[in-house]
Amino acid sequence: MTQQDINIEPSGDIKPQSSSNKTHKTFVWSALVVGLSHTFCCIIPGIFSLLALLSVFGFSIALPGWAASLHAITHSYELYIIGVSGVLLAVGWASLWYSRKHDCHETGCHHSTCQPRKRNVNKVLLFATGLFMINLGIYIAYHMPSTETASTEIIHNDHAHEHDHEH
Secondary structure (H helix, E strand, O other): OOHHHEEEOOOOOEEEOOHHHHHHHHHHHHHHHHHHHHHHHHHHHHHHHHHHHHHHOOOOOOOOHHHHHHHHHHHHOHHHHHHHHHHHHHHHHHHHHHHHHOOHHHHOOOOOOOHHHHHHHHHHHHHHHHHHHHHHHHHHHHHHHHHHHHHHHHHHHHOOOOOOOOO
């Protein structure tokens, strides 16, 4: 039996770790990963977007060069980031749903109820979902049309045609 397979109770008793406790730890780590990844997909790009918007209106200074280049890099991976964020949010909501269906007290846990923590997780997931929806809305409203326009112009300029266009 390894150290990871045991729990030390507050009374000092050493007990084997239950499979539900291992499942709980897995869900805690997955929630942490979801939260951290959401920081990189929505919060940091959101801060850069807000700074850029404020600088346009003269409310702040222009973005420093490193921030502008990081912002440009995030745009090149934006679809992937949005997709992964959507999947991670779905995993977070599924984990919360699973935790509501399965009470760890049924499998022998002796700690206090998890309901306050589940309510906090629900609030965090609602906030993360709101940020995700805002990010998705901004992408659809501002970035998606420019991507379609750029690809249409490239296709139009590359195809062979005999009529003249003024560019």
